[in-house]
Amino acid sequence: MKTDVFASRHIGIREENIQHMLKEVEVENLEQLIVETIPEDIRLKEPLELDTPMSEHEFLGHIEALSKKNKVFKSYIGLGYHESLTPSVIKRNILENPGWYTAYTPYQAEIAQGRLEALLNFQTVVCDLTGMELANASLLDESTAAAEAMTMLFDVRSREQKKTGVLKFFVSEEILPQTLSLLKTRATPLNIELVNGNHEEFDFSNDFFGAILQYPGKYGQVHDYAEFTAKAKQNDIKVAVAADILSLALLKAPGEFGVDVVVGTTQRFGIPLGYGGPHAAFFATKEAYKRNIPGRIIGVTMDTDGKPALRMALQTREQHIKRDKATSNICTAQVLLAVMAGMYAVYHGPEGLKYIADKVHNKTKILSEALQNLSITQHNTAYFDTIKVSVENAQIVREAAEKAELNFNYIDDKTISISINEATSFKDIIAIVKVFKILKTKVINEDFYAEADKITAIPASIQRDSPFLQNEVFNSYHSETELMRYIKKLERKDLALNHSMISLGSCTMKLNAASEMLPLSMANWGNIHPFVPIEQAEGYQIMLKELAKNLTVITGFADTSLQPNSGAQGEYAGLMVIRAYHESRGEGDRNICIIPASAHGTNPASAVMAGMKVVVTKTDERGNIDVADLEEKVTLHSENLAALMVTYPSTHGVFESSIRHITKLIHDHGGQVYMDGANMNAQVGLTNPGMIGADVCHLNLHKTFAIPHGGGGPGVGPICVAEQLVPFLPGNPLVKTGGDQAITAISGAPWGSSLACLISYGYIKMLGENGLTDSTKIAILNANYIKERLEGKYDVLYTGEQGRAAHEMIIDCRPFKAHGIEVTDIAKRLMDYGFHAPTVSFPVAGTMMIEPTESESLDEIDRFCDAMIAIREEIDETQLENPNNVLKNAPHTMSMITSDSWEFPYSRQKAAFPLSYIEDNKFWPSVRRVDDAYGDRNLICTCAPIEAYAEVE
Template sequence: MKTDAFALRHIGPREQDVTHMLKTIGVDSMEQLIYETLPDDIRLKAELDLEPALTEYEYLNHIRALGNKNKVFTSYIGLGYHPNIVPAAIQRNIFENPGWYTAYTPYQAEIAQGRLEALLNFQTTVIELTGMEIANASLLDEGTAAAEAMSLLFDVRSRDQKKNNVNKFFVSEEILPQTLAILETRATPIGIELVTGNHESFEMTPEYFGAMLQYPGKYGEVFDYAGFISKAKQHEIKVAVAADILSLVKLTPPGEMGADVVVGTTQRFGIPMGYGGPHAGFFATKEEYKRSMPGRIIGVTVDVNGNRALRMALQTREQHIKREKATSNICTAQVLLAVMAGMYAVYHGPKGLGYIADKVHASAVTAANALNKIGVYQTNSNFFDTIVVKADTSKVRPIAESKEINFNYIDAETISISFNETTSVNDLNAILAVFAEAVGKSADKINALSSDIHYPKNLERTSDFLNYDVFNKYHSETALMRYIKMLERKDLALNHSMISLGSCTMKLNAAAEMLPLSMANWNNIHPFAPLDQVEGYTTMLKKLEQQLNVITGFAGTSLQPNSGAQGEYAGLMAIRAYHISQGNGHRNVCLIPASAHGTNPASAALAGMHIVVTKTLENGNIDVEDLRAKAIEHKDDLSCLMVTYPSTHGVYEATIIEVTKLIHENGGQVYMDGANMNAQVGLTNPATIGADVCHLNLHKTFAIPHGGGGPGVGPICVAGHLVPFLPSNPIIPTASTNDVAGISSAPYGSALVCLISYAYITMLGAEGLRSSTENAILNANYIKERLAGHFDTLYTGEMGRAAHEMILECRPFKENGIEVTDIAKRLMDYGFHAPTVSFPVAGTLMVEPTESENLEELDRFCDAMISIRKEIDEASADNKNNVLKNAPHTLAMLTSDDWNMPYSREKAAYPLEYISENKFWPSVRRVDDAYGDRNLVCSCAPIEAYMES
């Protein structure tokens, strides 16, 4: 046995366990199990052509050497990305802590109260600094948040009869270039006409429904937008503002100027630049738009005892409900990064943030004054952190780069310099020395920061912010460390027990994969750094693209989309651009099976497609005859089919080759949703089944942690004819054409966490990847057989096997008065997070164990489910005072002097022997979602105060 092989550490079942599990399933070998599970006509004939697997030790040496090829210059580039100080207490206790980074999206609120409180802190920070009424729990980055703002304003315009058919959207030329590219990509398919220009000379006319401004402008100028917003309101034009969050500590918030939406990024609140991400975008708006708001909102409610509790609010906004009528396809967030940014605000508090903002502004003012003295004149009339100077770029740049300094070179004689939290007096003297040498003058040494203010007095912030206790009591490291630990103890994460979520693949996030994220030569690089400074990144990203090409069987990959839904959208936009290039722009019909993920129809609608739903059979498979009829009916306008494989029902459909051939015969392309790629790698691939494009969830199949609901990465892999239509970037081009100008803000999206997937593939190699897929199938089928006779599996393949996941039938239990939610809540008492509830079939559980879980953990889960099945049998519809209906049971409930339940405390808390060794206590009882939605509170404000107001 190769004890240094990474596969041995990543894959859960031991060799002797596999023998036992195969026997339980009723097969003689792994090969027989795979034969009975996977259709033979799509089976790969050869091993994946990947380099030999590295051990953990070899990989860490490799990645250090590769990282040393990156040059970490001092960055003053700005454009929405800034060096900052990540507080060590936050880096160690959150960023590097599996208790935070391995948690799942907080759908099960009772075991996610810590993360929910941290996100409420984030929302409160955003609300208070922007001056708005409501904020969500983060978006993907600033550019995509701006696009969501445009979409929201386009959606709400229909409430105004005068604006119902208006489609023009004004964008200030001060907008960040990467944001403009995303707006251009998003606008055209949904019928928005973008008009870019000077906001001061913009002529407001009735055909505009909205406008977007940048505050401060892209090169640092601080404008007073109050007059523009006031005039826009007179013309019934709604205004979104993309704002720098640190500047809002000192400048009048856009909400106080009357803005309708405020967006931006919280990257400079203690999040590493990471060559572009992941970073938590923010989105704040007026409460009247809450039903159109994208993403997730955390709200305050109560549990069944009336105690304060938190949960995700307004969940009917999710795409699984609205589908093609959803105004956004965003179903995720950047939770881990939002938690860090919120905790940064908690740690520093309003006074600390004020100190940081003052220091940043003083650095800019001091530099401007010093440069003016040597004839390098600063041209911004007003600024916060960014100055613009006139100098010969050809002379300045080589000198600056020889001193490992990066500025933003606007043109041959114009340079912008963005200052940040890390800037010191020594840094200012280094900057001054560069320009002094370039102009041939000597400069007086800077010894102290200026106290001058260089933004308008009327724009100086006068309103208080962050006065709540949480932002004013954890300013020592001891206090913060204990607060973070208190919250962590309220959350059930993968470091406690298996999270068996179907469709979500909560697998091991190995420590060796995670360690490089903390290395400065990977996490401290600006996304627009010159390419000759990022050789390590370029090599790693290109290798990862090649690895994904091999795994999928495709010709090209874009790593830019920074979520699965963004990947769906990017793939459909590539198909759209391809059809247009062929003179077939009229092809806009997208066929989507009824069982598809809810983001599929939402993404298709955003790509300007007309959705036609196709039927599924009773066994859960695609109804091929209905698909054939609809493909033929729409053959003149057919754009594509969106298909998930294995199916959303956890089955390898034997007709998949027939299905993809049918689409191609009628002029369409095949988009494969990669949500279930964990059941394909090394056994089959999208190219083999006949797809033209797929997106991959790197946060599922390829081991990037879910982080409590994000970060995610959703790259797309495409066949050769679609390669020219991969997304690009206006500053660092990543594609050969600009048919799709940009999907995310950074050229390579959330580049930093791509290191994790690169590590996963590099350390597993071809054999390890295939073995991972086989063991995922093994674990799923083992659970299926162990639960047989207790829970029926709703759908299986031709030979009765599940793929890597299965749907457990729970609807008959309604006869006993038990709903699937009761099972989900009772599992908390057994120390488990529930499987996926009521998706894709209402009243069911979808279970996916992944390959990372060992036999002992699988058996614990099965024992828990079998025990719950006995509890279901004991329940009756006319008596709701039972152990399932009262679940989960909290410590406070179990230790109370009052106990009037018809079952023992021991049965409530310790129904199986293993639980006593490692008991997890839910911190609240079952939450009341309806109460929270009726009384929506999305900040730290007490619910009573909100209701009184």
């Protein structure tokens, strides 16, 4: 074995296993399997032009050297991003811990109670600090959260407003510039008219359905919005506020002055700047909007024994149910970052958060006083952490600041804002004043620093006087020992990739290699503000450009934008680029988007958000696109055809042989082809979207390109485009990105979640062309091996023309209803065998979609197959009239197995240790099957007081 070849570590199948697997699959060699799986006319004829692969040691040396090209200045730019201190106990035990970062979205609640509790903590923090009734479990960033607030308020307009066509939305001139850009992006296809202005001059006319305010404002001024909100309410105008979460430890909670939505980012709660992300946004609103809130909510419910349990509530994958009626296309959250931010609040508690906020505010006051005493005008009359000053020549200040390795926000030639953060020391304040060449020690000294505690720059009317974070969890774990144990307690409740294979179809839960993850902890990558001068981020720029170039080569396209920070964002970005392309040609009336019935639910939701009308095309009996039906609908809508959205290989796990005919058909009628990149793990190195005739695709870097799912995020969803779409790639209002005719922003930061891109960069650099291609081949081999092993026990629903699966397959569990067994029962029983269930009931109800990836060993794949075969035998033993069986009672907890009483018609051994391998590595679900219906009827989305738990019991 070549120990310096990364591919041999990433790919789980050993060379000696392959012949055994090929024999099971009944092919002579791997090439024969690929020939029988992928249509000949779309197979690549030449290898990918990528660099020679690095060893892990070489890559770590390379990435450290590259990091040193970044200039890590002290950044006081603000604008929604602030240096924050990640507690080491959180960094080591969560960010760097595969028990946390390799977990999947908690769709199987019984084996996800740990991160569900961590997310409930996060929701409680948000509700307490904002003063709102309901919060979700995070969104992608502050700007996209603000856009979601606008669209939600648009959706909940009064009947009269909808009837009369009220379309105006007021945006305060205090809003962050990147947020304004994103609001424009989202507003345009929905025909929402944005009116940007001074909130103090707003006339509250009945032409408006909503408004958004910034608290504090973009340059630091804190306004009292109580009067504005009261007048808005009188005129049926709903109000959203984008708030700085740390400031809310000192400022009056927005909920207390009657707003409808509060959004923002939790980046200040211990999350690295990372050149823009990933960071967990928050979204809080009123109980009345619980059916309209975008994203995921974690709720409290009960399990079968009536004990408290947690699960995702109400909006869980709501786009898959509502499809084109969905109000949002959100799929990925920022769970790992939300967990960290929530744990930051647990560690510091209410007193600690207030102490940090006071320190930030006090240092800001010291700076303001020092500059004013030296004849520099400071304009903010009320502020938390940001001052705005006038100078004679901002360029002179800038040159001095950058020489001192400091960054400020240069508003114009004579105006500068300076934002103080948690990491700012007293010495840093002196360094800032030195830049202005006016340091006088009598102004800044220890005595003055002490006096700062006794004054405030926050008027009494907007000072916070309400308590927050009174729950026990925020007042119990303030030593490192205690927090370390609490984190471990939660981790033990969650099944992640460090325990066993997670064979989720469409989700590609592959290895997230340690060498790919280590750079995330390097300071030279973590502490770069997204709006620093471009020359200060040379390391980032080299990495991002190289990653974009590699993704462009892999997809066979002309260029790539890394800005979208989730797969669903990528879908939306791709469609908005197509929309801009049509408009540039004078064909803005092209608004029909054709989508197969089997598509991901985010596809139709994204199309509607992009202002398109969805036309669904049928699938045939083999699960492929019904070409005759497609031809009919394309011809019917030829004049207005905008796009086809297609997943390839299909959502059914099949390489459809008609794909090039399909893409040509769309082009012949003036449309563009959007390819959903969810299944790219079956394409890399063997075919690509350019080869099949697509015009744009998004890539899930958190699937195919090894960014970990992190319990439901971080995600990165870049778009790769053909030549004609390059000019329209998304831009940013503060840093030049995108094409010559760039659409407005898709996410807040210029390059989206830049820090996470390091992972995919490392993945490609260490695998190289051969490793990437071999990974794809082994993923296809593993899927077909499972298919053959399960033959006769489960029916595979769809296969290609030669009977092959792609990298995943769908097994049909509907026939087991004759035994009284549902697909959910199989999913829960798999927990007893130590496995997370494959994807359940998507894309076909009553089925499981299995994707093993290339990273699993043959032993692990066989264990999974043994478990599925054993469950099949258990199904045969069950009787329709007797629901008291091992599947219906699954999962079995330790408390059940160790109970003094046992009233089940099967043994404890059968319940907990049905196969011998389990005894060596048993995973215990922490709760029995959860009651979703009870939780939806009694929605609780924050930490309940201990009395409430006693009542449930």
